[in-house]
Amino acid sequence: MRFQKNRILALLLAVCFVTGITPSMAYGAVKTVSSVVVRVGTDTQAGQYLNPTFNFYRESLEIQSGTYVGTNSPRYSVRDAEWVTSENKRMDVAEEPSMRVYLEIDDGDYAFRGTYSSSNVTVKGGTFVSARRRSADVLEVVVKLNGIKGTYSAPTDVTWSDGNYGRARWSSDYYDDDGSTSGYYDVYLYRGGTTVKKVEAYRGTSYNFYPYMTKKGTYHYKVRTVPYTDQQKKYGTKSEWIESDEVYIDEQHVSDGSGQVDGNGQSTSSTAQVGWIQSGGTWYYRYPDGSYQRDSWLLVNSKWYLFDSEGRMLTGWQTKGGLTYYLQDDGAMLTGWVRAGNTWYYLNNQADGVEGAMHTGWLQNNGKTYCMGQNGAMLEGWNQVGGNWYYFYPGSGNMAVNTTIETFYVDANGVWRK
Numbered sequence: 409m410r411f412q413k414n415r416i417l418a419l420l421l422a423v424c425f426v427t428g429i430t431p432s433m434a435y436g437a438v439k440t441v442s443s444v445v446v447r448v449g450t451d452t453q454a455g456q457y458l459n460p461t462f463n464f465y466r467e468s469l470e471i472q473s474g475t476y477v478g479t480n481s482p483r484y485s486v487r488d489a490e491w492v493t494s495e496n497k498r499m500d501v502a503e504e505p506s507m508r509v510y511l512e513i514d515d516g517d518y519a520f521r522g523t524y525s526s527s528n529v530t531v532k533g534g535t536f537v538s539a540r541r542r543s544a545d546v547l548e549v550v551v552k553l554n555g556i557k558g559t560y561s562a563p564t565d566v567t568w569s570d571g572n573y574g575r576a577r578w579s580s581d582y583y584d585d586d587g588s589t590s591g592y593y594d595v596y597l598y599r600g601g602t603t604v605k606k607v608e609a610y611r612g613t614s615y616n617f618y619p620y621m622t623k624k625g626t627y628h629y630k631v632r633t634v635p636y637t638d639q640q641k642k643y644g645t646k647s648e649w650i651e652s653d654e655v656y657i658d659e660q661h662v663s664d665g666s667g668q669v670d671g672n673g674q675s676t677s678s679t680a681q682v683g684w685i686q687s688g689g690t691w692y693y694r695y696p697d698g699s700y701q702r703d704s705w706l707l708v709n710s711k712w713y714l715f716d717s718e719g720r721m722l723t724g725w726q727t728k729g730g731l732t733y734y735l736q737d738d739g740a741m742l743t744g745w746v747r748a749g750n751t752w753y754y755l756n757n758q759a760d761g762v763e764g765a766m767h768t769g770w771l772q773n774n775g776k777t778y779c780m781g782q783n784g785a786m787l788e789g790w791n792q793v794g795g796n797w798y799y800f801y802p803g804s805g806n807m808a809v810n811t812t813i814e815t816f817y818v819d820a821n822g823v824w825r826k
Contacts, residue, residue, distance in 0.1 A: 438544075440521045442792055445469065446486070446509060447478040447532040448551055454501045454558035454588040462489045469532055477509050484520075484547070487512035492550060501558040501588040502635070502643040506537060511547045519544040523789025526781040536783070555643035560590055560633040562647040563613075568655050574618025574663070576629050576652065590644060592636040599625045609636050609718055619667035621657045628654045638727065691721040691739060712741040712764060731765040732784065752786040752805060754778070776806040777822065797824040 447469040452459050458475070464486040465478035472478065477486045492506035499505065513519060524539035529549060537550040561580075569575035576597075580589045597605040597617045604627070605620040621627055630651040635644040685692045693701040693708075693715065700719035705712055705728075714722045714735060721739045725732060725748075734742045734755055741764040743755045754760075754767040761767065766784040770777065770793075779787045779800065786805040791798055799808040799818055807822040818824045 438519045439517055441481075441483055441513070441518050441547075443528040443530070444484070444511065444524060444539075444547065444549065445479065445481070445530045445532070446511070446549065446551070447471070448476070448507060448509070448553055449533045450475040450505070450553060452499050452505070452556065454499055454503075454556050457498055458491050458493065458495045458505055460491070460495050464489070471533070477507075479511070483515040483518045484511045484513050486510070487546065499556050499588075501560055501590070502555045502637075502640045504534075504552045504555045504639070506550060506552050507534075509549045509551060510542070511549065513545040520547040523791060524549070525787060525789075525791060526783050526785055527779075527787055527791050527793065555639060557643045558588060559645040560588055560635070560647045562633060562650045563593065563631050564650075566631060566650045566652045568652060569614070572616075572618075573657065573661060574621050574627070574655075575614060575616050576631070577614045578631050578650070580613060580633075588644075589633050590635050590637075590640050592634050592640075593631050594634050594646075595629060595631045597627060597629045599623065599627050609634060611636075616667070618663050619665060619669075621663045622665050624657055624659045624662055626654045626656050628652050692719045693721070713739045714741070731762055733764045733766065753784045754780055754786070777809075778805050778807065798822045799824065 447465075449471060450459060451474055461475060463472060463474050463476040465472060465476060466485045467480050467482075468478045469480045470478070477489045479485055486509060488510045490508050492508050497505075511520075520541050521544065524541070524547060526536045529536050529539055531549075531551045534551045534553040537552050539547060539549045542548050563578040563580060565577070565579040567577050569577050576595060578593070580591070592609050592611050593613075595607045595610055595615050596603060597620055599621075605617060607615060617627070617629060628651060630649045632649045633647040635641040635646065682694050682696050685694050693706060693713070695701075701713075701715045702719045703715065703717040705714055707713075714726055714728060714733065716722055723735045723737055723739055725734055727733075734746050734748075734753070736742055743757050743764055746753050746755060754771055754773070756763055756765050756767050760771070766780075768780050768782055768784055770779050772778075779791065779793055779798070781787055787793075787798075787800045788802045788805055789800060791800060799813045799816075799822070800806065801808060808818050809822045810820050811818060813824075816824050
């Protein structure tokens with residue numbers, strides 16, 4: 409009997425030698441890297457192209473210079489990295505370039521196994537996008553770096569249009585000075601030292617101020633580039649003001665005020681349309697007194713709509729009061745399951761919490777249990793939550809209970825116990 413056991417052991421060692429598997433791996437002794445942390449960053453500035461040279465740091469998560477990737481784990485390190493965003497793409501203020509990082513096992517007692525997602529991959533200096541195991545020794549992680557910070561370039565060629573009273577024109581030819589533009593501008597009209605008209609967060613490179621030139625005098629305007637989207641406001645700074653030349657309007661050529669509009673581009677006449685109004689492809693909601701729904705929610709025909717501070721109806725993903733919502737193309741707030749790209753999210757019904765808000769953490773829905781990551785993404789595959797390991801069926805996302813997954817048993821609570 410002892411001789412037979414020795415023969416079996418010798419045969420096992422021979423198989424390990426031929427296949428490259430160590431005896432410890434053959435006996436299932438290899439441990440799993442259960443979580444991953446990387447630090448990413450770049451010194452690329454607005455107006456520049458992405459730096460193609462990467463620096464790798466093995467035992468540091470500190471902020472470094474240049475374009476870099478760092479880890480501080482003795483179990484794995486950075487093998488390589490590359491840009492997902494084209495290196496030939498010029499970076500603008502607030503742009504968030506994507507990077508692909510390859511991590512490699514250094515400690516033979518460990519391996520990459522199971523599923524890696526936002527719940528067990530931490531990215532410092534950016535956000536997690538996706539991860540996949542290339543092998544037990546190599547993990548590929550795609551990250552989106554924090555936005556490029558900078559000051560927007562000021563408009564150029566700030567002039568008055570010839571032969572058209574009060575038509576202001578400017579240019580956004582920012583490539584000439586390696587700058588960046590948001591495409592939005594503040595434009596103020598003055599008569600002498602008096603402010604006549606303010607147009608803020610305006611999308612365009614010309615504006616007709618003539619309807620406001622109702623008194624004779626010397627007029628000028630100034631314009632600056634401003635951030636508009638939440639991302640632009642997070643990373644971008646307003647440009648300096650650029651001032652136009654003066655233009656004199658005499659008594660004979662002053663405006664009668666016809667054509668004046670409010671900040672939403674709507675006529676200030678008392679006979680103007682009320683309720684839903686579309687202007688320039690954007691929807692607004694106007695009340696009989698001429699005011700607009702602004703910076704708040706509005707319930708219309710049992711559907712919720714959200715408006716920004718300028719009165720524009722919002723669509724897509726939006727954040728309000730620290731919570732994230734999804735507004736359909738018609739502006740109506742969505743609840744329930746929504747798929748964005750290859751990822752599922754859940755937006756609360758009234759029974760789940762704040763209606764329409766993106767759900768995070770555990771979720772009970774139609775008799776099944778799900779778990780949504782910190783970024784709201786539905787977890788799939790093996791994931792560690794609150795110190796325990798669970799399995800969520802890929803595609804559907806519901807938690808497995810009282811069953812065996814790949815030889816691993818999960819109990820009635822969905823917990824795999826080693």
